């Protein structure tokens with residue numbers, strides 16, 4: 001069954017209902033600024049949904065809420081139909097295994113004192129999988145490294161992050177996410193620290209993993225050319241609200257909301273032909 005068919009079927013893998021989130025304003029504990037305002041969206045299995053919007057519009061906050069790194073003021077987050085706040089802590093932990101995150105900065109997100117093998121195996125330890133079987137963990141690490149084309153794995157498993165290139169580090173971060181066989185990956189600007197050709201490589205790798213394993217992605221980016229290349233659908237976030245959503249081609253080629261049009265115009269200044277067969281950086285900041 002093709003990914004297109006998979007993604008259009010059944011209940012969403014992730015559903016957000018009326019999510020609100022506010023933070024204390026700097027130095028004014030009684031004053032709150034509302035960062036997310038009634039956000040509603042969904043992602044189907046094996047679907048790639050891009051989240052675009054200017055700086056400070058709330059994209060990373062939304063990712064952090066989904067991953068349970070922050071808590072929403074109100075609203076619900078449903079993973080495979082189950083509200084993450086209505087299950088026991090144990091069930092939530094079990095569900096979290098199937099949603100993983102890849103961060104923007106591979107220099108920051110990988111523990112510097114650990115080897116690649118230890119970094120990639122860490123989620124197994126956290127989730128108590130093959131806890132007492134180092135050999136099995138090693139096999140799974142090798143498989144995960146092969147998935148992200150870090151081969152032969154013997155070249156990489158004993159290295160430390162500072163001994164890897166930026167592109168290799170981001171592949172290690174992806175292998176770490178993949179080792180638990182996730183159904184959803186939240187990728188928060190995973191390509192922004194990489195140069196243009198490495199960005200394309202990483203996106204094409206994530207696409208292949210989607211085809212192979214039916215992984216859904218929420219892909220947060222400022223790079224509209226990559227969003228065009230990778231995403232099935234786009235959500236446009238402006239000042240904490242989703243102001244437009246639709247098929248990626250349609251949103252990029254025929255934006256309807258004035259904010260989306262402004263984003264596209266800003267992006268066009270960097271790249272006159274958005275449908276170029278060789279996309280280069282197109283920044284929505």
Ligand SMILES: Nc1ncnc2c1ncn2[C@@H]1O[C@H](COP(=O)(O)OP(=O)(O)OP(=O)(O)O)[C@@H](O)[C@H]1O
Pocket residue numbers: 023024035053054055056057058059060061062
């Ligand atoms: N822990 C926090 N405490 C207070 N304010 C916060 C906190 N986290 C985020 N914010 C504020 O929430 C707003 C949205 O931040 P967020 O990081 O979600 O934006 P973003 O769209 O991901 O931006 P960028 O594209 O620049 O990464 C910003 O104004 C930010 O200052």
